Amino acid sequence: MPVGTQGSVKAVSPRELRELNAPIILGNTYHLFVRPGIEVINHLGGLHKFMNWDRPILTDSGGYQIFSLAKLRKITEDGVQFQNHVDGTTAVLSPEIVMEIQATLGSDIAMVLDECPPWPCEYDYAAKSNDLTIAWAKRCKEWAEANAQRPTSNVQRPTPESEISNQQSAIERQLVFGIVQGATFEELRQQCAQALVDLDFDGYAIGGVSVGEPEEEMFRAVESSEPFLPKEKPRYAMGLGTPPQLLELIARGVDMFDCVLPTRLARNGTAFTPTGTLNLKNAEFAKDKRPIEDDCDCACCREFSRGYIRHLIKAEEILGLRLITLHNLHFYLGLMRQAREKIDKGAFDQFRNEFVSNYETRDADLTE
Amino acid sequence: MPVGTQGSVKAVSPRELRELNAPIILGNTYHLFVRPGIEVINHLGGLHKFMNWDRPILTDSGGYQIFSLAKLRKITEDGVQFQNHVDGTTAVLSPEIVMEIQATLGSDIAMVLDECPPWPCEYDYAAKSNDLTIAWAKRCKEWAEANAQRPTSNVQRPTPESEISNQQSAIERQLVFGIVQGATFEELRQQCAQALVDLDFDGYAIGGVSVGEPEEEMFRAVESSEPFLPKEKPRYAMGLGTPPQLLELIARGVDMFDCVLPTRLARNGTAFTPTGTLNLKNAEFAKDKRPIEDDCDCACCREFSRGYIRHLIKAEEILGLRLITLHNLHFYLGLMRQAREKIDKGAFDQFRNEFVSNYETRDADLTE
Numbered sequence: 001m002p003v004g005t006q007g008s009v010k011a012v013s014p015r016e017l018r019e020l021n022a023p024i025i026l027g028n029t030y031h032l033f034v035r036p037g038i039e040v041i042n043h044l045g046g047l048h049k050f051m052n053w054d055r056p057i058l059t060d061s062g063g064y065q066i067f068s069l070a071k072l073r074k075i076t077e078d079g080v081q082f083q084n085h086v087d088g089t090t091a092v093l094s095p096e097i098v099m100e101i102q103a104t105l106g107s108d109i110a111m112v113l114d115e116c117p118p119w120p121c122e123y124d125y126a127a128k129s130n131d132l133t134i135a136w137a138k139r140c141k142e143w144a145e146a147n148a149q150r151p152t153s154n155v156q157r158p159t160p161e162s163e164i165s166n167q168q169s170a171i172e173r174q175l176v177f178g179i180v181q182g183a184t185f186e187e188l189r190q191q192c193a194q195a196l197v198d199l200d201f202d203g204y205a206i207g208g209v210s211v212g213e214p215e216e217e218m219f220r221a222v223e224s225s226e227p228f229l230p231k232e233k234p235r236y237a238m239g240l241g242t243p244p245q246l247l248e249l250i251a252r253g254v255d256m257f258d259c260v261l262p263t264r265l266a267r268n269g270t271a272f273t274p275t276g277t278l279n280l281k282n283a284e285f286a287k288d289k290r291p292i293e294d295d296c297d298c299a300c301c302r303e304f305s306r307g308y309i310r311h312l313i314k315a316e317e318i319l320g321l322r323l324i325t326l327h328n329l330h331f332y333l334g335l336m337r338q339a340r341e342k343i344d345k346g347a348f349d350q351f352r353n354e355f356v357s358n359y360e361t362r363d364a365d366l367t368e
Numbered sequence: 369m370p371v372g373t374q375g376s377v378k379a380v381s382p383r384e385l386r387e388l389n390a391p392i393i394l395g396n397t398y399h400l401f402v403r404p405g406i407e408v409i410n411h412l413g414g415l416h417k418f419m420n421w422d423r424p425i426l427t428d429s430g431g432y433q434i435f436s437l438a439k440l441r442k443i444t445e446d447g448v449q450f451q452n453h454v455d456g457t458t459a460v461l462s463p464e465i466v467m468e469i470q471a472t473l474g475s476d477i478a479m480v481l482d483e484c485p486p487w488p489c490e491y492d493y494a495a496k497s498n499d500l501t502i503a504w505a506k507r508c509k510e511w512a513e514a515n516a517q518r519p520t521s522n523v524q525r526p527t528p529e530s531e532i533s534n535q536q537s538a539i540e541r542q543l544v545f546g547i548v549q550g551a552t553f554e555e556l557r558q559q560c561a562q563a564l565v566d567l568d569f570d571g572y573a574i575g576g577v578s579v580g581e582p583e584e585e586m587f588r589a590v591e592s593s594e595p596f597l598p599k600e601k602p603r604y605a606m607g608l609g610t611p612p613q614l615l616e617l618i619a620r621g622v623d624m625f626d627c628v629l630p631t632r633l634a635r636n637g638t639a640f641t642p643t644g645t646l647n648l649k650n651a652e653f654a655k656d657k658r659p660i661e662d663d664c665d666c667a668c669c670r671e672f673s674r675g676y677i678r679h680l681i682k683a684e685e686i687l688g689l690r691l692i693t694l695h696n697l698h699f700y701l702g703l704m705r706q707a708r709e710k711i712d713k714g715a716f717d718q719f720r721n722e723f724v725s726n727y728e729t730r731d732a733d734l735t736e
Contacts, residue, residue, distance in 0.1 A: 013687060043655045286404065287411045318378060
């Protein structure tokens with residue numbers, strides 16, 4: 001899922017996202033709640049109509065951003081009080097309010113409110129936090145059941161989307177996903193996963209990853225959550241990752257991802273290729289006539305040279321980051337498409353091994 | 369002509385420019401000379417191929433930017449020595465060097481090197497400057513005649529452009545336009561215009577306008593130049609202007625314009641409409657479901673509300689300025705198209721009068 005934090009996948013238009021065959025995007029409830037505010041989006045017809053996107057949208061609950069961006073947080077059993085990072089206004093979000101907001105946004109998939117513990121984190125804090133996450137998930141589920149008739153704003157799609165399967169377009173109610181927390185503690189991950197499965201969500205996310213932990217801790221967190229999640233429902237690893245990480249996580253049973261890397265790194269002049277990233281600011285690309293990636297059929301590689309794109313980035317021209325963003329999203333979406341095809345053909349492991357061994361992850365890509 | 373200062377019309381892709389039916393764009397020789405440098409563009413196949421634009425390009429001579437942007441200028445009869453505004457490197461540009469550079473860029477229309485006097489300007493300075501501008505124009509013309517066989521880089525257009533008339537696409541040599549200077553002095557304007565016409569350029573620009581002078585001085589400068597320019601050749605008023613100004617200048621015999629207002633104001637959230645500009649940052653637009661302009665068929669107005677665009681601008685999302693830029697270019701190009709149609713039908717004066725009386729120019733639009 002390309003990330004459309006503030007009602008826009010950064011630098012990209014909905015038309016370009018459709019041309020990229022992006023099947024679904026993510027919207028950030030916290031950011032939209034802070035600005036322009038839910039009342040504005042509701043007035044303008046819900047998130048789909050607001051941003052003119054007629055395919056599915058998953059909204060997060062805002063929990064992660066409250067813990068990473070907002071100030072003066074006060075967490076109680078009831079919810080979270082915080083000052084937002086834009087104008088400092090105080091607000092309270094509870095599990096019920098977060099569900100109400102997402103229903104008003106009209107996303108196709110809503111996420112429960114969770115507490116995302118920091119890394120590193122003591123066991124006692126993580127255990128207490130886990131109890132809160134489970135209690136909040138239960139309240140979110142209860143809210144969703146009591147409000148099961150609320151349609152997504154996508155129900156009023158302007159045009160039928162033949163690319164979307166009949167099964168998907170037939171779903172009119174908003175789906176709700178639980179979020180497995182538990183920090184780095186296997187028994188807490190298991191406990192949380194089992195409690196969520198008992199609540200019977202439409203899908204399950206693994207949260208509390210991509211919070212600064214080493215890669216092996218991230219894999220451990222996923223590995224200690226995944227076995228307790230039902231195979232027939234989607235599993236979603238939140239906020240990850242590099243291209244090899246995605247393939248490793250697919251190998252560990254994960255189905256869905258959201259990640260800002262393709263769009264964020266593009267704005268810094270960094271492009272993804274099958275062998276690793278290119279920093280197009282580097283002088284070596286000044287006279288390079290090749291596209292970012294040979295044989296890539298994206299809108300950037302079909303038309304523009306590395307030399308031109310380097311010039312645009314150095315000259316701080318918006319077109320430069322637009323073009324790299326298109327390429328990077330094409331690369332990520334294409335990687336996921338390839339993974340699905342290889343799984344269908346029973347050739348995923350070979351594909352993953354080859355890709356991971358050809359790909360060099362540079363430190364700079366992880367510290368942006 | 370949309371302005372593509374650094375090899376890109378800001379925030380817009382070549383594909384979008386084609387969809388806007390932009391028939392020609394402007395490139396700034398000074399900026400391209402400073403960054404990425406002429407050698408790089410030459411290596412990458414000339415300006416058309418560099419930026420993947422297969423329609424005509426007019427390049428300015430760099431004179432105006434040397435006088436407005438560069439530091440430590442030293443003007444001699446031979447040329448101008450200056451330090452560029454990016455890295456302070458010293459360079460010398462002469463009439464011959466400027467022509468050589470534009471031939472290497474491969475633009476379809478090259479401009480002569482001129483000195484653009486400031487406003488206000490004493491008569492003595494303006495007269496001396498005018499002599500220099502005329503002497504430099506002569507040297508540019510001589511260079512062009514000695515190098516008449518150099519094709520534009522556009523000769524190798526990747527695809528035939530059926531939209532461009534046969535007459536235009538048949539021109540393979542680079543055209544050269546003279547530039548009338550003379551500050552606010554009618555006799556200097558006349559003297560310069562007549563000297564340039566004696567040199568027989570392919571077209572004639574009126575320069576030394578849009579340098580901070582009051583609107584009436586600008587009109588006077590055009591009015592005192594235009595009568596001496598041949599009717600059968602294009603006249604080009606440089607760096608102008610607001611929508612009513614363009615219509616007033618067309619009424620005074622001007623055929624061509626370049627202007628940064630549609631792209632520059634867009635980046636500040638300002639959109640053009642037939643009644644004046646809208647500042648989309650204003651709170652009044654927060655819940656406005658209407659497009660920027662009713663019945664506008666641009667890519668922005670067909671799909672997005674003022675409320676959404678306001679949100680994008682307030683949240684500093686790139687898509688916001690992209691959408692307003694598309695609308696503003698569509699507005700300017702559409703205004704020129706309408707003017708041509710009205711001239712063909714003999715209805716231009718009525719059109720101009722109605723447009724100008726309906727349009728309110730806001731001070732903020734002129735001081736950006």
